[in-house]
Amino acid sequence: MDELILAAFAAETGEHIVKEPRERRFQRFRRTFDVDGYRLSLAERGFRFVGQNDPEYPPLLRELHDPPPGLFLRGAGRAELLRAPAVAIVGARACSSYGAQVARLLGRELASAGLVVLSGLARGVDAEAHRGALEAGGLTLAVLGCGIDRDYPAAHAQLARRMCERGVLASEYAPSVDPAPWRFPARNRIVAGLAAATVIVEARERSGALITADFAVETGREVFAVPGEITSSLSAGTNALLRLGATPLTSSDDVLDALGIVPVEAAPIQLGEHATAVLAELAREPAGADQLIRDTGLDASAVATALAELELVRAVTEAEGLYRGVRPAG
């Protein structure tokens, strides 16, 4: 009960509150607050509230030194989702196509291994991780830095709706709370707190994703960083994490190993002769279609056919004209 009053009071005053304040204002608010009416209005909109004292409250969150008093939830996913083993995949909003592809791939593979894919619904890496999990038909959970009804950023309103079909959107802020820059680092502590392991896909030197990594380290969780090119400023943050001792992530199996999950062996796929040749080229380095045409000696239409075939079995992905193999040839 008390946590809900606290959250409603925080929404009313626009403050970030984790402990009961001693102010008079709060006492007054508490006396006049209609708890049942508030719960009813939440339920009417399909929202739920899980307080610190409720049994569904995720135990991992209690390990934070300032755990949120409670979480507002939206979506069809059950509250137990919060307690399931989860992996956070976070990174730059303005990510490169490489970052986007890796995020989607990890989202897909970790979700199909049965983990909950956790992120922040932001543009770039976050959204790709969610999309990957949805593609695999897995469960995915977003923690927002605003009210769960706010659909922030607006461009991801549809993604949010799709996630709600089976997953959950969560926030410590009451519905209708506006996004504010200072709320996002606070949100990141919940992302790191809920996850058994955190993967940073791409981050600049001073990125919000690094804040998530700091929180994960503080609570003693595993931190993975995806190695990037040393010349790219988008990899500066992740490479710095690696220097500090984060575990380099070379495939989704690294995460599964660390969490003690046995990866499911992917069924080998049957490929045509041209597709095999193209995939062998892509195993060396990502390439554009013209380069593949030159290196394989096939004509333009044969390479196009092979690439579409490989895309359909999700063995390659394309971004900005560059094709990337996402599983080894053979």
Added chain:
Amino acid sequence: MLARTVTHALVGLDARRVEVEAHLQRGLPAFAIVGLADRACQEAKERVRSGIASAELEWPLRRITVNLAPAELRKEGSGFDLPIALAVLAASRQVPADALLGHAAVGELALDGRLRPVGGVLAAAEGARQAGLSKLLCAAGCAAEAALAGIEPVPLRHLAEAVDYLRGDWVPPPVEKISLNGRHPEPAGPDLADVRGQQRGRRALELAAMGGHNLLLGGPPGTGKTMLARRLPGILPRLPPDEALEITRIHSVAGLLPPERPLVSVPPFRAPHHTASVSAIVGGGPNPRPGEASLAHHGVLFLDELPEFPRNALEALRQPLEDGAISIARVGGRIVFPARFQLVATMNLCPCGARGDPAAECSCSAARLAAYRDKLSRALLDRFDLVVTVPRPRAGELEAGPGEASEAVRLRVTAARERAAAEPLRRSKQANELLARAVERLPLSARGRARVASVARTAALLGGAGEVDAEHVAEALSYRSPTELGASWTS
């Protein structure tokens, strides 16, 4: 004293019969033109007066009234000079009035009495023929164009020649008729042989030429997107006679027809700049004129740097992309311009242009990138059947020899189009299975599915296959629209 000549005013692409009546009365010498004449038409007074004087004819010192009937139709332009001059001369009995029977006239007068070509002569000639007139008096420069309508043109260089002709003192030289099926000298466009490497871009261009598909080329600046696009007209088959005549009429109305090539026999290529206004692109104005979309009818409309165009101009293109025509509503009625064009566009992948270029780093913020992509509506992007991202070519490709020349590709495209007309193509069982799998897996919208099926058919026809097979569907799938590509476009 009253005399009458016949000419035509343009409403959209159609010619309406206009009677020019000249009436001479006693009174103080004056010259008035009535009948909703616009500014250029009012200025005809000065040109007609000087023209008649220069032809060493007499300007009647009477009160002259010229009426352009029907009076409620707006008249525009300088083509009324010749009929007004002839009506005045006939009214003053300097040419026999009955000699004008069976004639229409159109043309602008120079101050020295010479005749200048005007736009819309083909439409006027067609109007005259339909009205049962057999001859059209016009400037020598437009005579060949008028002859396309099947009317007998009287080519005139000077007003004096018109007078001599009507008096029966001069016989006009015969006008050489242009055969609609014949071969005509065309200015050589840029050739595909200049493009090195770019195998995928070339293939997409050939598919676009064969199937008339809309093509979007994306990629960082300087990778040859524009170079490829400009070579599309060179590989398109020549226009059949009816289409050539249709597009010639539009270009004539817009005043774009060069006198030395009165028939547009190759598909037009229009490349408006991105600062062009909405009405410049789809047509408009108080008396509506065809825009770039109509000028590209049966040809190619090329929009370089697509997201730089005003969004409302791009959205206005959706109607012609769907219906092949643009209708412009005015208080006085509705005018329809045909606009069945093939849309080819290029764009960078981000505002700074560095995306897709491994050697450069994109400095665009996530919000700026999203704003750039929001400029193109999903509905518009869905209209592109073929989407190709052209990455920066490696040094090795630029050292490759010259590619296949345009002529060879055009012969192949022409042959495939003939096959397409001859027989319908069925899809094999495997092709249908692959298509169904793609719909489920990618995901592909209903419109996307139809698009892939149509490109697959094009690929099969180009390859000379007897049916559309799985490989053709697979190739078509590799040119999907950005709205279906996800990651790099929508995040």
